[in-house]
Amino acid sequence: MELRQLTTNIPAGATTRRLDVWGHVLAVATNRPEAADLLADTFYPAGMFQVREAADGPVAELTIVDHARPQAEVDELIRSVSATGRESDYELTRNYRLPRFDTAEGTLFVLRDVNHTESAALLRTEGRVTIVRPETPLGHRWLTRIVRDLATRFAKASGSLVLHSSAFTHDGGAYLVIGDSGAGKSTTAIALARLLSLAGWMGNDRMHLDREGAQYRATACPLPLAINKGSLDVMGVTDFQGWTLHAGFPAAGSDWDRFMGEDKLKMSTREVERYLEVPIVPEAPLAGVLFPRVDPSAPYAFGEASLEHAADVLSRNCFSVDDNLQGEDWLGVTGADPVAPPTLEAFLADIAKLPLLRSSVGNAADVTRLAADFRRAVTAER
Structure with a gap:
């Protein structure tokens, strides 16, 4: 050549x-x-x-x-x-x-x-x-x-604050689902998007937050939804055998069928809509934050999260503090004078005015209960 x-x-x-x-x-x-x-x-x-x-x-x-x-x-x-x-x-x-x-x-x-x-x-x-x-x-x-x-x-x-987060929408607002790797962000976000009325799914693993006046706008980065069979079980999804996916299914001998398997099924945004039957929402105003835990051995729990807990989790999952995603700008496309993102301290002060929630689920019945509790909690906030 x-x-x-x-x-x-x-x-x-x-x-x-x-x-x-x-x-x-x-x-x-x-x-x-x-x-x-x-x-x-x-x-x-x-x-x-x-x-x-x-x-x-x-x-x-x-x-x-x-x-x-x-x-x-x-x-x-x-x-x-x-x-x-x-x-x-x-x-x-x-x-x-x-x-x-x-x-x-x-x-x-x-x-x-x-x-x-x-x-x-x-x-x-x-x-x-x-x-x-x-x-x-x-x-x-x-x-x-x-x-x-x-x-x-x-x-x-352009100044986006980048968070290690999934997100779903409810009644027109975006709810970040933030946690450390393995906390169950993707499972919780997609499960609530499927169960709540007036809901949609935004994205998996990475969200961008941009300040708009006194509010933030959440924008999804379309990384593949990566889930294992344990996540499908929690959502009550059993008809995946007939799915046709761009990435195919994990190879024979992989551990994707274990609850905490490292090998995962990967789905594009359109495949999420097609097979999990949930509307896709590219962006929405930020309405709240949920800190999840998915653990079959733990009891169900739901309630308010403290600002101290939010600060602790966010400090470990804010890519803009120490960018562990992107290397050098090897394509040379962004030019000079980038806009600085909001500081983590400013973001925490702003989201203190929004619902900050915590949850723990372990099975499909817990997820159904979470959807009802979440709906009541955010409705009471209005």
């Missing part, structure tokens, strides 16, 4: 979408339906993570081109560039460094998921990002991952 051809050509049969991403216009081209479908199903519905179809008119700031090739050709491209380019490394995600090679034509970044050995390449040239990756399910995900990475950086540059 000629480097110059890759960085100037569009794959035969490619379709191009123009996306408005946090106010930045991107052109995205791929000829692989699997990659295009995953991109559409991730940034769903329109406005998810501030990603929408862009109107005709403004010239795209950046063009992203997706080339799917046999793994041997991808490996040969990396080998040939490494033989002549100037080698260094870069931080793809926090504390995960990979090789990069600077050449006269541009820079090649080696892409490799932290959990896989399969390699892809990204070529950065003026006004363009070219992905060259294998024709595999993992390869199809790079296009979505790059668009999401760009959107995350645009959001952070």
Whole structure:
């Protein structure tokens, strides 16, 4: 593969979408339906993570081109560039460094998921990002991952406070579900979204909060919903065998069918709507915070959370304090003079005026009880 051809050509049969991403216009081209479908199903519905179809008119700031090739050709491209380019490394995600090679034509970044050995390449040239990756399910995900990475950086540059949180909506307001890894954030958020009337699901694992006058607006980052069979059991979901998922089911021998299994089922935003039958809400004004616990061995509990408890949990789950998500801005897209996010202290002072709740559930009956108790608690607040 000629480097110059890759960085100037569009794959035969490619379709191009123009996306408005946090106010930045991107052109995205791929000829692989699997990659295009995953991109559409991730940034769903329109406005998810501030990603929408862009109107005709403004010239795209950046063009992203997706080339799917046999793994041997991808490996040969990396080998040939490494033989002549100037080698260094870069931080793809926090504390995960990979090789990069600077050449006269541009820079090649080696892409490799932290959990896989399969390699892809990204070529950065003026006004363009070219992905060259294998024709595999993992390869199809790079296009979505790059668009999401760009959107995350645009959001952070605009001053978003980023929290390790799931969220659901009720009666038009967003309720953050915040806890340490394994607390049951995703299970609690999706379960309440399914059970409450006038409810919806926002997102899994990461939420962005932006100050709007005296309020905050919560915006979902569309990471896949990652759940194990224990979470489905708590929600009373048993008909998953017939689901068709972009990521497929965990391989035979994995532990996803254990309550605390590390291997998890991964669902795109549209798949969550389709199979768990819950409306998806991309953004909503912040209305409250719930600190969950999912533990089959613990008794049911529900009540108010103290501000001290909120401060303790939030300090460990605020990505904006010590950004453990994003590495360096290796794509160079956010520019200078980013807006600082609200401080954690200011955010705590603001949410002290909202319902702060705690819960502990262990089975489907507990979740049903939680939905009723939650509804009464937030209704009483009004």
